[in-house]
């Protein structure tokens with residue numbers, strides 16, 4: 001698999017250029033409204049004085065770092081603001097692979113495709129371990145795979161694409177193993193607000209010099225275009241992270257950070273609860289429609305993706321395009337996430353037309 005070519009954009013473009021009406025379930029762009037306070041903050045920003053249009057501190061607005069730190073129970077010095085969780089993941093991986101302690105990165109299959117791309121770009125070697133069939137962590141397999149060559153283990157919970165919410169004891173177990181082998185565990189929690197199971201627990205309270213947690217506001221505030229994320233890491237790594245962030249980016253967008261800060265201060269929990277409830281209902285309706293045609297699917301506990309398998313129709317790129325042309329539904333090929341679910345297709349339910357899409361799939365495969 002070539003992880004450096006962005007398949008998401010390729011398929012979104014293919015779907016947009018297709019002849020008939022196509023329901024786009026490719027992208028992970030939320031379709032709900034950003035918090036109203038965020039919109040107001042951006043509007044107000046236009047009238048701010050000239051100075052507020054200049055460089056912010058490279059590691060992020062202090063008030064934003066301090067608020068994140070306070071809410072997460074860590075020191076402000078442990079927080080760096082990044083251009084989305086994507087950059088936070090890159091910084092964490094760079095730190096792990098630059099320490100001179102091993103060069104192997106353990107990734108769990110199915111894999112969010114940007115992870116292997118980044119590991120390769122940073123000169124690391126991938127070691128891919130399948131998750132259990134329900135998407136949970138196979139501790140035994142990770143234990144066996146880990147050695148003193150292991151520099152990094154990447155976990156993502158709630159998970160894209162399986163929807164699994166990891167047991168926090170499993171996460172702790174992997175961090176314990178990383179302590180034994182002097183490796184770093186990166187826990188990507190970008191979907192932390194989308195937990196339908198009530199079981200999600202963040203890895204931030206796990207006090208270890210071997211865990212880095214990343215997250216951001218792209219999904220929870222429906223602002224994938226604003227690019228505000230963060231990493232929380234042990235203080236010993238923060239200088240390395242700051243240097244790399246500064247040399248690559250200089251800084252992150254100041255108005256975007258300001259708007260997120262205002263939204264964090266003012267947005268009631270009901271905003272997140274409503275988005276979560278809406279997506280949970282959609283998942284239920286989408287999977288109920290899949291039940292009617294006897295398709296297999298993963299039961300998401302979190303995030304907003306459903307992996308589906310239709311008999312005799314493996315989730316290849318060619319079949320995904322056929323589904324766009326012939327059924328009018330665009331998903332992602334399971335094969336782009338590794339081998340474990342290569343027969344499956346991934347559908348993002350961030351569209352009000354999710355049920356209609358399931359009905360179209362029903363008709364096509366029925």
Ligand SMILES: Cc1ncc(COP(=O)(O)O)c(C=O)c1O
Nearest residue numbers: 028084085086112160216218229
């Ligand atoms: C698992 C995972 N991590 C990170 C990201 C990127 O997030 P951001 O927009 O904050 O860079 C995504 C986006 O889809 C994702 O699914």
